[in-house]
Amino acid sequence: MKWDQFERRKSLREKAEELVEDLKPHPPSCETAEVLLHQLLVHKIELEMQNEELQKTHQALEAARDCFKNLYNLAPVGFMALNRDELITEINQTGCTLLGIDPNKLNNLRFSSFVANENRDDWYRLFRQMFHANSADKKRLDLQLIRSDGWTFKVHLICVFLPCSEIIATPILRLAFTDIAEVEPLTTNPQ
8 A cells, every 4th residue: 555655656756847948957057046946836836736646536436435324324225223222323214214203303212212122022032132243244133113103114124233433433223124014915917
């Protein structure tokens, strides 16, 4: 990684020197001020080129972020993150629709409040196991959920635990869930 950065910087330096080649002082006749001025000009151009690269990279990262945000929110699967207290800290649009909740009103909503009574023990056991095991192994569970309007539906959960890291300040449990209600088979239209 450091070697690539060194090579990239060396390449920028060479490009900057090419741009100011005509202004380069000739050693026999140059004075110290001219040499310093030349070095300063090369450095200035190098910084401007680095700035342009950073701006292009920033724009590309923003475009990628927006693309993944759209994919996340428009996915046909509900996604959410739960903290150690089982509070929903993040949820996509599909998850909000499935649970019948407003994504702007997630304050202090526990996922277990959507789990049907007959499945709560299974859910709590899985939740505790995921946080105590501190393992990135996927766990699966089918549960009956209750929407905020009282309607019930069955989902298949896939859970992954993400421990603290340089990117994640606190451990979280990521959930992907899909509605597995019985779907009517497609009928063919005899014509």
